[in-house]
Amino acid sequence: MLRLAVTTTAETFHRLREPLADRGIAAAHLQAKERAIPLTDDAVAATPAADDDTAVTEFDVGLVYPGRLMEGAAITAGLDIPWVNGREAVLTSRNKSGVLAALDAADIPVPHSVMLSNPVAESAVVDAVAELSFPVVVKPNSATRGVGVAKASDIDSLLGVVDYLDLIHDFRATGDKSYLIQEYLPDARDYRAMVIDGDCVGGVQRRLPDDLAEGRWKHNVHRGAEATGVDLPDAHRQRAERAAATLDIPYLGVDxxxxxxxxxxxxxxxxxxxxxxxxxxxGFYDRLAERIRETAENRS
Structure with a gap:
């Protein structure tokens, strides 16, 4: 069987393990953080599988590149494996401002947005939102799961949020010193479309349950929202496919x-x-299995 390294032990790992095994792919957990990683040996130290004590020392392919890029480089060098979505794909997608700029340049609609690169004067923030209507959304450029995303109802609230970002960016060790300000789309329906090799293979709509919805607007699953499978309209599928093609990422979630x-x-x-x-x-897992096999076969 093809040996697949998975760098998460969360829901994704447990959901994909059995379906991929049925398709000849053995998924095992590869711990990429919170451990000691040998740098001078011929291989990365053995890592236990997620649900037993079996030591896994060799893999044929990985899904996907570790979220911590520094650890990912060491892990990849030690194992010498290709990744479904390698480092460049993760870097591209993680840069929210870069994604929005690339999509807008390709005439793919995105929210009206501006990126601020600290340090900037308060007047620059005020000028940046001159064409936007309040409320606006403020978000870190490279954070995930809705971390740090805030809604500002007026200029004073916005500058208050920016003050906190300035404090974080003042630390010399902070690598990304940028953030976005975007238009807020009230009552927008939130979808995640999945694209594999250029084709949308389905998606979910994310909603807050009734007991959490009052006064809240974020739809991140990690913040309590529920993902419900939906039959995505053709327009939604086509937009997600165009986004993935523009970014040249073979396996992509498009919000x-x-x-x-x-x-x-x-x-x-x-x-x-x-x-x-x-x-x-x-056929979702058939497409995913095919992408994994092609990645393994096309390794350089």
Whole structure:
């Protein structure tokens, strides 16, 4: 069987293990953080599989490049494996401002956005939102899972949020000193479309349950939202496919916001969580298995 390294032990790992095993791919956990990583040996130290004591020392292919890029470089050098979505794909998707700029240049609708690169004067922030209507959304450029995302209802609230970002960016060790300010789309429906090798293979709509919805607006699953499988309209599928093609990422989660008048790509994720199979199109795991095999076969 093809040996697949998976660098997460969360829901994705447990959901994909059995379906991929049925297709000749043995998935095992590769711990890429919170451990000692040998740098001068011929191989990375053995890592136990997620649910037993079996030591896994060799892999044929990985899904996907570790989220911590420094550890990922050491792990990859030690194992010498190709990744479904390598370092460049993860870097591309993680840079929210770069994604939005690339998609806008390709005439793919995105929210009206501006990136601020600290340090900037307060007047620069005020000028940056001159063409936007409040409320606006403020978000770190490279964070995930909705971490640090805030909504500002007026200029004073916005400058208050920016003050906190300035404090974080003042630390010399902070690598990314940028953030985005975006238009807020009220009552937008939030979708995650999954794209594999250029084809949308289904998606989910993310909603807050009734007991959490009052006064809240974020739809991140990690913040309590529920992902419900939906039959995505053709327009949503085509927009997600165009986004993946523009970014040249073979396996991509594309976040869409839809109102009655607009459909925009809000973010992308090259390390997407895999939901239960019934929330995707028939053949989802066949397509995923094919992408994994092709990655292994095309290694340089």
């Amino acid at each position: 869409l916001l839809a109102t009655d008048e607009r459909l925009v790509v809000n973010e992308t994720n090259a390390r997407p969580t895999i939901d239960t199979a019934d929330k995707y199109d028939d």
